Amino acid sequence: MKIAPLPANEVDRLHALLSYEILDTPAEFSYDDITLLASSLCDTPIALVSLIDSDRQWFKSRQGLDASETPRSQSFCAHAIHQEEVFIVADACLDERFASNPLVTGPLGIRFYAGAPLINPDGFALGTLCVIDKQPRNLNSQQRSALKTLARQVVSQLEQRRLNKILAGNFIALQESTKQVCDQQAMLVHSSKMSALGELSAGIAHEINNPLSIISGKLWRLQKHISENKISANDALSDIEVAEKAVRRAANIIKGLTTFARDCTNDPAETTSLQNILNDFIAVTTDTVETAGIEFRIPEFEDCFIRCRPAEIIQILLNLLNNSVFATQKLPQKWIELKVSSDENTVRIFFVDSGSGIPREVQDRMMDPFYTTKPTGQGTGLGLSISQGIAKANQGELSYLPKAANTTFVLSFPKARLGMIA
Structure with missing residues (x-):
């Protein structure tokens, strides 16, 4: 062999x-x-x-x-x-x-x-x-x-x-890379969210302190009058009514903060009232706008519903608000108007301020990550870029209207109906 x-x-x-x-x-x-x-x-x-x-x-x-x-x-x-x-x-x-x-x-x-x-x-x-x-x-x-x-x-x-x-092997590696990218994206979104919240922090503190001061004052007044036997039923009811109103105000602020601050990255979309979203948004921004001397207008509209993660929509609105507060700070007339319109298929939120528009060279880059016109330390440059990504993730779109008389951004979402699941 x-x-x-x-x-x-x-x-x-x-x-x-x-x-x-x-x-x-x-x-x-x-x-x-x-x-x-x-x-x-x-x-x-x-x-x-x-x-x-x-x-x-x-x-x-x-x-x-x-x-x-x-x-x-x-x-x-x-x-x-x-x-x-x-x-x-x-x-x-x-x-x-x-x-x-x-x-x-x-x-x-x-x-x-x-x-x-x-x-x-x-x-x-x-x-x-x-x-x-x-x-x-x-x-x-x-x-x-x-x-x-x-x-x-x-x-x-x-x-x-x-x-x-x-x-x-490549698929597993791609899955891991995708997870890393998603994790980084979530960190950037969270960073942007905290940045937006940080810019409003003074106003939010004042928003909460005001009703707490009212409640404290009314309780002290009631306690004093009761101890001196000088309280009448009408006075007591009046003080309690004012305190209850302040409690509701503080509760609304906390609800708005809770809705905004929670991590909703993995939450499913839900059919949500646009009025409820705007109420939470207003709750955490009113004092900031008033302190900046800005007139804030939201014309009445017929409530409608969108499929979204509400906290993320509030984040977009907060980013737009922070930009408007910065852009209008030196204008003689300072106002922000938030208008809602809808048709059979689409809901549009027009975010308008008293600025005369954004320069063309800025328009071309303002949605880019890390691009900012604010001084160093006053902005991450992530606000609009992340807001645009958040809008898309919620099946919507964030756009700028270059031909509008005033600075105008538009948030558009598919119109949902009650009971809608997908």
Whole structure:
């Protein structure tokens, strides 16, 4: 028996074979169909997809054979990988290379062998598609051609397997990268939200302190009059009514802050009253606007509903408000008007201030991340960019009207109906 020599590129060949991660994997129909067809076309009882490992030949698919592998030293396929054409042994008993081979002299009793090498795109012979018989015989030219064609199909399956592995790895990496991007985006949105809240912090503190001072004063007055027995029912009811009004005012401010400040990144959209969104927005901004000497107008409108995450819509409005407060601070007339219009399909919020518009060179860049016209330390440059992204994430759009008489931004959303889920 003659043992097949190692190919000159054996190290690289083994590396190529291992790269497919196919050794010792379960049977697959795609390979079994090929060996079944090879057995039928060549009229042999045995057909194998044989892969030549360092010290064994392992069968990815086998027809007519129980063994899953045999030693490489006994392998016919180890000889076949040395050539590009079909390797044929018409009668192993008459071939000095195989006459004393245990696969010939033993129970298997191989007499005929034909193997087409499995040559990958890099030129490495990974193994063979082979057919075996226990009787001496040969293949005609059509059978040889068919065996080579089927061998190429085996290689195609191997390449597809490797490609799928690469794609799966890339998909996992892409998922991880996407998660990192989403996490970074969430951090930027949160940073922008906190920045917007920070610019309003003085006004918000005043908003809350005012009703608390009223409540404290009225309670002190009631306590004093009760202790002096100088309280009348009317006076008590009047003081309580004023205190209750202040409590409601503080509650509205806290509700607005709670709605805005909570992390709603993973919340599903909900069908929400636009009036409720604006009420929460007004609750946390009224004192800021008044302190800046700005007249704030919201004309009456017929309430309508949009599918959104309410806190994110408030964040957009706060960013627009902060920009307007900054832009109008030196104007003789300072006002902000928030108008709502809707038709059958769309709700539009027009955010208008008394400015005469935004210069063209700024318009072209104002939605870019980190672009700002504010002095250093007074803005992140993320407000409009993130607001635009938030609008899109809520199926809406934030746009600027360049031809309007005053500085005008428009928030547009699909109109929702009560009971709407998606």
